[in-house]
Amino acid sequence: MTIQAVLFDLDGTLLHTVPDLAAAVNAMLVDLGKPVLSEETVAVYVGKGAENLVNRSLTGSMTEKASPELYAQAMANWQNHYTHINGNHSVFYDGVKEGLALLKQAGFKLAVVTNKPERFTHPLLERTGIAHYFEVVVGGDTCPVKKPDPMPVQHACRLLGVEPAQTLMIGDSVNDSLAANAAGVPCWLLPYGYNEGRSVHETQCDGIVNTIEEAAQRLIGTRTSP
Numbered sequence: 001m002t003i004q005a006v007l008f009d010l011d012g013t014l015l016h017t018v019p020d021l022a023a024a025v026n027a028m029l030v031d032l033g034k035p036v037l038s039e040e041t042v043a044v045y046v047g048k049g050a051e052n053l054v055n056r057s058l059t060g061s062m063t064e065k066a067s068p069e070l071y072a073q074a075m076a077n078w079q080n081h082y083t084h085i086n087g088n089h090s091v092f093y094d095g096v097k098e099g100l101a102l103l104k105q106a107g108f109k110l111a112v113v114t115n116k117p118e119r120f121t122h123p124l125l126e127r128t129g130i131a132h133y134f135e136v137v138v139g140g141d142t143c144p145v146k147k148p149d150p151m152p153v154q155h156a157c158r159l160l161g162v163e164p165a166q167t168l169m170i171g172d173s174v175n176d177s178l179a180a181n182a183a184g185v186p187c188w189l190l191p192y193g194y195n196e197g198r199s200v201h202e203t204q205c206d207g208i209v210n211t212i213e214e215a216a217q218r219l220i221g222t223r224t225s226p
């Protein structure tokens with residue numbers, strides 16, 4: 001079946017957002033009298049939403065949770081900082097704008113399916129000037145559960161009016177490939193983003209592409225080939 005729609009992950013796929021995420025994490029840690037973290041460490045903590053980012057930054061563990069009191073204080077503080085910082089130092093990866101333009105021009109329906117909360121996703125897409133490419137934006141709090149659960153991917157397909165088998169997900173992590181595959185959506189991964197410290201080459205997916213421009217060229221090629 002031909003692909004008619006493309007779902008994009010945001011952090012680590014369209015935009016290198018760790019400079020902003022880490023700045024907000026470190027402003028929060030300083031306010032709480034805790035040691036700051038490197039951008040490399042924060043990059044490993046990104047992927048399963050803001051709650052996990054804050055808990056991981058407080059505990060230094062991928063799975064442990066801070067006490068409910070500390071977590072509540074830290075989350076409110078992080079949100080406050082990130083509201084002001086979001087988009088200031090985020091940069092496009094090579095080929096993103098070119099790839100989005102090619103796909104839009106070729107008539108693909110485009111959506112964002114991110115674990116970033118909606119209140120931060122919409123301003124970031126607006127500030128970086130790419131909001132107009134997307135018919136649908138599903139954030140980390142749009143559905144009751146986030147990626148790697150398939151629900152956000154299924155929700156995006158429903159809103160776009162496309163079957164999962166006519167849809168492709170493009171992401172940077174195991175959270176994207178697990179969510180997509182459980183929804184019956186094929187998934188291509190990019191090697192440059194945040195995969196919780198692992199290589200995409202060790203991650204089960206349906207293909208690896210170097211840039212979104214390359215992904216767009218491949219998709220357009222499949223469509224026009226006899």
Ligand SMILES: O=C(O)COP(=O)(O)O
Nearest residue numbers: 010011047048049114115
């Ligand atoms: O907010 C996160 O943890 C990551 O968001 P993403 O789903 O766009 O990678």
